[in-house]
Amino acid sequence: MGHGGERRRLQPQDGELGAAVARAQDGDETAFAVAYRIVQPSLLGYLRGIVGDDAEDVASDAWLEIARDLGRFKGDGAGFRGWTATIARHRALDHLRRQRVRPRAAALDQSVLDLPGGHSTYDQALESLSTERALEMVRALPRDQAEAVLLRVVVGLDGPAAARVLGKRPGAVRTAAYRGLKRLARHLGVPDAADEGVTDANPRTLGEST
Template sequence: MGTADLDTALDAARRGDERGFTDLWVSLNPLILRYLWVLVGQCAEDVASETWLHAARDVREFRGDAAGFRVWLFRVARHRALDEMRRAGRRPEDPSGLPGIGTDSTREHAAPDDTADAALERLSTEQALQMIAQLPKNQREAVMLRVIIGLDAKQTAQVLGKRAGAVRIAAMRGLRGLSGLLSDAAALTEAPPIREALVEPAGHARSTDSGAATRATGFVDEVTP
């Protein structure tokens, strides 16, 4: 669904039109789930449900366009995820239930950017998200929101409550750390390309920002201060 269609759906949802709200959910929920998965793992669906309940309650009061709604929705999702972490006593820096990937390698191993780019082409969506989940929390969120979801630095900063410069640095460091994990995994898998899978859920139209994943190429150069 394109930006204009999302604006139309948002306007309808604000008027109480159930179809408009459903269109927002179909377009944005797959991305919300992926973002939440790297924060709260298998609780992602429950937290997403809480996020949409909040949205359904408050959407009529929202003022802004579809781009602003997307930022607002991810901020709500993040707050619900932080609540879940506190309830579960989970450390955000130590995601559980992710097999086969050591947490120390992201701190030590930084392969060239072109190696990470090539490895992305060979990983499944699940493998990629598992690797992103191994990054420190600030880097993991910055990579997800900037590269996978497609928010710009200012929008990501609004979601995270940080400065845009800090977001750029966290994304740069996250991608450099991720490149080592990706290059190691490239030799171990023959999975289909990930770029489209990360932004185009099966059974749904392409994401509102169809170039989100492809911005991984050259992204480190863009965010270098």
Template sequence: MAREDGLDSAVAAMRSGDEAAFRRVYRAVQPPLLRYLTVLVGAADAEDVASEAWAQAFRDLDRFEGDADGFRGWITTIARNRALDHLRHARRRPTSDEPVERMVELRDDSDVEGDTLGRVQSEAVLALIATLPRDQAEAVMLRTVLGFDAPTAARILGKRPGAVRAAAHRGLRQLAKKLSEEP
């Protein structure tokens, strides 16, 4: 993935306690991280999981050593672990027995008309990726959307680089097939 010039120096400055550098790194890393988490846990929970990941990364920043790519891999690994914890917890959480008719009366503050075409397309792409089997969806997100190389994606997923490449290839092939079947 192409990095902004100086992101390596921003990561180094962030590790030294520079708040402006932290903001710069956050602004560069957060959007793709959020897209990845959206595929894992859904749009409704992605922000919360990302916040937990950043909080943990901030607490453990003294343990991190590396450049911008290393930091992106590190925070993505933390986020993935938080996402898996979230999914395990959600499976144990009881669901509401509230009838759907009562939900219709709830107020919706969102401005649907204010959404941009780009956001709608991005959400459609993420939704399509989310239909893949989990290993393929994660491999596609890490390799194609977030731009990690196979060894970094493999470390994040706890797999071998070849397995990640194969899962990404299978996922992309399935996505191509799904897109060709659409009217």
């Protein structure tokens, strides 16, 4: 169980990831490559939502730090996803400070996700957030909402893990993610989040179990 009685949000490959990380810490370079293959897609998606086209460069910097500090990591596969997201976020914020820019706001485009007519649902909107154009739309959200959505939906972290990455309380991250997802659903023309049973007190669609 996680903080506050919330079950940890596990991903299908977390078992394989945890085993690969353990072997990599023992010096197995092939195992590190396996961990990279599992984590990189979602990590890159998260970074694209923060720094846009510079995500590849920031990810490279993050992985250099991850490789350097791997021996300090303690935890399982789910913990490794949170740890790498924290490192990536720090590198992204450093990048933004160097560039002296805030995350660029993209125009909200009704056609971003191109959801099939008659089958547009709130869940489909979430599942489509892995596309590059959709990530541009996420970047148009307020910063706290964008990061919460990215960590919860793209990286797949549970509330407490996302809160640790952002240095906030789980309740604040849950609320930010809920508001961001509801705003995305509204702009996409899918049913309102409240109609889908998603409320601050019932965040099932955000991947939390009660």
